[in-house]
Amino acid sequence: MNAVGPKLVIATHNEGKLREIRALMAPFGIECLGAAELDLPEPEETGTSFVANAELKARAAADLAGLPALSDDSGLSVDALNGEPGIHSARWAEDEAGKRDFGHAMQKVEEALQAAGPESGRDAHFTCALSLAWPDGRIESFEGKVFGHLVWPPRGDNGFGYDPVFVPHGHEETFGEMEPAAKHAMSHRAKAFEQLVQWLAT
Numbered sequence: 001m002n003a004v005g006p007k008l009v010i011a012t013h014n015e016g017k018l019r020e021i022r023a024l025m026a027p028f029g030i031e032c033l034g035a036a037e038l039d040l041p042e043p044e045e046t047g048t049s050f051v052a053n054a055e056l057k058a059r060a061a062a063d064l065a066g067l068p069a070l071s072d073d074s075g076l077s078v079d080a081l082n083g084e085p086g087i088h089s090a091r092w093a094e095d096e097a098g099k100r101d102f103g104h105a106m107q108k109v110e111e112a113l114q115a116a117g118p119e120s121g122r123d124a125h126f127t128c129a130l131s132l133a134w135p136d137g138r139i140e141s142f143e144g145k146v147f148g149h150l151v152w153p154p155r156g157d158n159g160f161g162y163d164p165v166f167v168p169h170g171h172e173e174t175f176g177e178m179e180p181a182a183k184h185a186m187s188h189r190a191k192a193f194e195q196l197v198q199w200l201a202t
């Protein structure tokens with residue numbers, strides 16, 4: 001982590017992500033500053049891929065803060081819905097006023113799955129792209145995925161977003177029912193983070 005410390009901006013406005021990234025960063029003893037703490041604006045996510053959106057968020061934060069910045073663009077892709085909500089996962093949760101309601105978003109996904117019919121299956125995966133940008137223009141990106149299936153009704157209050165309807169392959173509990181440490185041992189975010197750590201060690 002030498003190339004990063006002693007201070008790193010965590011370029012996200014999502015409290016759930018910030019909590020998870022802080023937990024993943026904890027062993028490295030780097031001071032992590034959240035985007036909200038630094039009053040950084042939320043860039044418009046105009047990219048057409050997770051990596052493109054992660055890169056534009058990291059670049060904007062590193063330039064404004066004058067510090068290395070780590071961003072996260074992530075989402076839930078449902079096979080029966082041709083990969084939606086995907087990069088639009090946060091937008092699926094927004095009402096007309098832009099307020100997010102993930103109970104509503106999970107319901108929308110379930111209704112779309114029902115409409116697709118039982119033969120389409122319930123397979124889904126989470127993707128997380130992490131980008132690390134430096135003020136001098138360097139940028140590196142890493143992507144992790146976790147595969148599983150969707151359940152209904154939602155179960156568990158842990159995690160955030162779509163976690164209460166996602167069961168990873170080989171497990172019975174939803175991410176919403178698991179202890180945070182169990183999610184961190186297998187999540188899309190943990191897998192992307194592992195690659196980032198390996199890259200930093202080389």
Ligand SMILES: O=c1[nH]c(=O)c2ncn([C@@H]3O[C@H](COP(=O)(O)OP(=O)(O)OP(=O)(O)O)[C@@H](O)[C@H]3O)c2[nH]1
Binds near residue numbers: 013042074162164187
């Ligand atoms: O159940 C979940 N477990 C996860 O582990 C997870 N990771 C991401 N997501 C959802 O995917 C969207 C990301 O959108 P997103 O990358 O644009 O983030 P965001 O707008 O919330 O914050 P920011 O980082 O852009 O500031 C948001 O709706 C998140 O709820 C998750 N849902």
Ligand SMILES: [Mg+2]
Binds near residue numbers: 045090
């Ligand atoms: Mg966003």
